[in-house]
Amino acid sequence: MMNYVxxxxxxxxxxxxxxxxxxxMRLIAEHKPxxxxxxxxxxxxxxxxxxxxxxxxxxxxxxxxxDYMMEKVFKPAGMKNTHVYSTTVYKKPPVDVVGHDRTWRxxxxxNFLDGPVGDKGIYSTIHDLLLYDNALRNGxxxxxxxxxxxxxGRSKPVNGHFNYGYGWRVFxxxxxxxxxxxxxxxxxxxxxxxxxxxxxxxxxxxxxxxxGSLLQLDDLYKYLKMPIIRKGAYAGNGSLPGSDED
Numbered sequence: 001m002m003n004y005v006x007x008x009x010x011x012x013x014x015x016x017x018x019x020x021x022x023x024x025m026r027l028i029a030e031h032k033p034x035x036x037x038x039x040x041x042x043x044x045x046x047x048x049x050x051x052x053x054x055x056x057x058x059x060x061x062x063x064x065x066x067d068y069m070m071e072k073v074f075k076p077a078g079m080k081n082t083h084v085y086s087t088t089v090y091k092k093p094p095v096d097v098v099g100h101d102r103t104w105r106x107x108x109x110x111n112f113l114d115g116p117v118g119d120k121g122i123y124s125t126i127h128d129l130l131l132y133d134n135a136l137r138n139g140x141x142x143x144x145x146x147x148x149x150x151x152x153g154r155s156k157p158v159n160g161h162f163n164y165g166y167g168w169r170v171f172x173x174x175x176x177x178x179x180x181x182x183x184x185x186x187x188x189x190x191x192x193x194x195x196x197x198x199x200x201x202x203x204x205x206x207x208x209x210x211x212g213s214l215l216q217l218d219d220l221y222k223y224l225k226m227p228i229i230r231k232g233a234y235a236g237n238g239s240l241p242g243s244d245e246d
């Protein structure tokens with residue numbers, strides 16, 4: 001699919017009015033944009049996929065995505081400080097932090113793209129994301145079979161290590177080590193969420209400054225005796241530069 005973030009930029013004329021998921025779906029049906037790539041040719045993260053999934057949830061359940069997530073995910077996991085906030089409902093999300101772009105002096109102004117949810121719009125805390133990890137591990141949210149399917153790489157691995165499953169980036173280096181993770185950024189916010197499934201280690205960084213990278217954490221991973229979760233750290237054969245395998 002095309003990425004709606006770019007596709008709608010020249011179509012949505014009311015830049016001060018946020019789009020809803022249904023607005024985006026209507027624009028896709030009306031304008032029939034060209035696809036990004038043919039199926040099964042390459043992998044590329046795409047906001048549209050998750051926005052459409054949230055729209056399907058709303059269509060099937062008859063509930064707003066925010067309500068469904070609260071009922072089926074956040075409450076069962078004990079996540080009391082996690083919510084879905086769309087600017088179609090809240091003129092300004094009721095949170096204490098705002099995103100900043102490169103300097104603490106200026107905050108990032110929200111625009112019409114802050115309306116759609118599914119690919120974004122979830123506000124959480126470090127503690128709640130630890131609770132989410134616990135809820136996934138103890139089977140409170142999904143069956144083991146569903147999790148195993150989600151953690152299986154579905155695209156071509158990069159440097160023999162990095163792949164993408166169902167909503168998780170996957171590290172598939174050592175056979176006895178399973179690590180899943182995801183990064184993200186949006187309007188001045190940036191995060192990384194890493195879960196070592198075998199050693200029960202969780203690494204969470206949440207930032208509200210666009211400048212800087214949360215991928216330069218090699219020393220932390222070495223201290224925790226985890227694989228280094230950074231694609232540029234590995235050679236083409238999948239080995240770390242300077243290792244005996246090079």
